[in-house]
Amino acid sequence: MAKRNNEHISISDALKEFVETNKLEKGLDKVNVADAWAELMGNGVNNYTRSVNLERDTLYVQLNSSVLREELSYGKEKIITMINETLGKNVVKKLILR
Template sequence: MARRNEHISLAEALKSFVENSKLEKGLDKHNVEDAWVNLMGPGVNNYTSNVQLKGSVLYVTLSSSVLREELSYGKEKIINMINEELGKDIVDKIVLR
């Protein structure tokens, strides 16, 4: 009877568990919200009332029409920053409401 000693790191084990149990989408939703808060800072977050990921589209509800217009010019940059923060391409499009 042959025994194999396999040692994997805790990070690898958790990653495998998340992928096999299909929890990745739920974690991505939460991680995108956290990335928005971290990247945009308190100035933008004071006017942000809701951040929601549906599929690959990020919906952001803002209470300031001026801020919404200003952010609309930098959508591609915001998408790149969020995806870079998360280490994978999750967001393809941003809808500012």
């Protein structure tokens, strides 16, 4: 059982410490990347998105529309930059559209 500290800390600091102690960053990054994709792409793209998976530093996005996949492939670098800026750290280095 963890030792209890008598000093007062904020909830955000306690949560950060909990995440770091239990090594949950990668799992949270997967969830946060999927949320960032949905927020940045909007309803138009989300309607054609089947799945968004982060494995290591590669984001795999499965789409229903080949036309949309081709259109998004032209802006891969911009999408990667926007997602990383939204998350506040470099999580995605490569984007693969399927």
